[in-house]
Amino acid sequence: MMSYDKKDNIPPNHPRYESLKLRARMVEAYNAGLLADSGLIAHGRGEAFDYLLGEKTTSMAKKAIEAAAAYLLLAQNPVISVNGNTAALIPQEIVELAGVIGAKLEINLFYRTPDRVKAIYKVLKDVGAEEVLGLEENPENIPGLRSPRSRASKEGVYKADVVLVPLEDGDRAEALVSNGKKVLTVDLNPLSRTSKTATVTIVDNLVRVIPYLEKEVIRLKKVDKSQLQEIVDSFQNQENLQDTLKMMIQTYIGQ
Numbered sequence: 001m002m003s004y005d006k007k008d009n010i011p012p013n014h015p016r017y018e019s020l021k022l023r024a025r026m027v028e029a030y031n032a033g034l035l036a037d038s039g040l041i042a043h044g045r046g047e048a049f050d051y052l053l054g055e056k057t058t059s060m061a062k063k064a065i066e067a068a069a070a071y072l073l074l075a076q077n078p079v080i081s082v083n084g085n086t087a088a089l090i091p092q093e094i095v096e097l098a099g100v101i102g103a104k105l106e107i108n109l110f111y112r113t114p115d116r117v118k119a120i121y122k123v124l125k126d127v128g129a130e131e132v133l134g135l136e137e138n139p140e141n142i143p144g145l146r147s148p149r150s151r152a153s154k155e156g157v158y159k160a161d162v163v164l165v166p167l168e169d170g171d172r173a174e175a176l177v178s179n180g181k182k183v184l185t186v187d188l189n190p191l192s193r194t195s196k197t198a199t200v201t202i203v204d205n206l207v208r209v210i211p212y213l214e215k216e217v218i219r220l221k222k223v224d225k226s227q228l229q230e231i232v233d234s235f236q237n238q239e240n241l242q243d244t245l246k247m248m249i250q251t252y253i254g255q
C-alpha cells in the first residue's frame with residue numbers, strides 16, 4: 001500500500017498539518033479495521049464544516065460544552081456511546097473522560113460487524129478502559145429503531161438518563177430523545193438532524209471537544225447542584241445552533 005498518507009510524510013510546516021495528521025490517523029484506523037468505510041466519508045464532511053468554523057472552538061461551542069458537563073454531572077446513569085470515529089480519533093481521552101465522570105462506556109455501531117466491535121474493544125482496553133459495554137449477545141433494543149443501532153446494553157444506554165453520543169445518526173438521536181433520554185452530541189454539522197434533535201449539540205471537532213469537556217467536568221465538580229441546574233436550564237440548543245450557523249456564514253462571506 002502507498003504510504004503517502006502516513007503521518008511521518010506530512011511536513012510539519014504544511015499549512016494544513018494538523019488536519020492532514022488527523023486524516024492520516026483515520027486512514028490508519030480504517031486499515032486497522034476500526035473504522036467503517038463511511039467513517040472516512042463522515043470525517044471528510046466534518047472537515048468541510050470545521051473549515052467554516054476556522055478550526056477552533058467557538059464561544060457557542062464553549063457554552064454547549066459547559067451545558068453538557070453540567071448534564072453529565074447531574075446524571076444518575078451517564079453513558080458515553082463509542083463508535084468507530086470516536087475510537088479512532090480520541091480513544092485515550094474518551095476513556096479518561098468516562099473515568100472523571102464515573103460514566104459507562106458502550107460500543108454502539110451503525111455499521112456493526114463482529115470484527116469492528118472486537119477492534120474497538122481492544123483499543124479502548126489498551127488505553128485503560130475498565131469496563132466496556134456493547135458486546136452482549138442479548139442486548140435490549142431502543143423502541144422505534146430497526147438498524148443495528150437499536151442495540152442498547154441493559155446496564156448502559158438502555159437505563160441511562162444522559163447519553164453522550166458523538167457523531168450520532170439522526171434516527172437514533174430521535175429515538176433516544178423519544179425514549180426520555182437527554183442526548184448530548186458532538187457534530188460539526190449544525191444542520192444535521194442529530195444536531196437539531198439533541199438536547200445539547202456541541203458544534204466542534206471531537207478532537208478539541210473531549211479534552212475541553214473533561215476540564216469543564218473537573219471545574220464544575222466543585223460547584224453545587226443548584227448552579228449546575230441553572231446552567232442546564234439556561235441552555236437553549238436551537239438558539240446556540242443558529243448563532244453557530246450565523247458565524248459560519250459570516251466566515252464564508254468574509255465579514
Ligand code: PTJ
Binds near residue numbers: 035036089
Ligand atoms: O462507526 P459506525 O459504524 O457507528 O459509523 C459511524 C459513522 C460516523 C460513519 C456513522 O454514524 C455515520 O454515517 O454518520 P453520519 O450520518 O455521516 O454523520 C456524521 C456527522 O459527524 C456529520 O454531520 C459530520 O459532519 C460529523 N463529523 C465528522 N467528523 C467529525 C464530526 N463531528 C465532530 N467531530 C468530528 N471529528
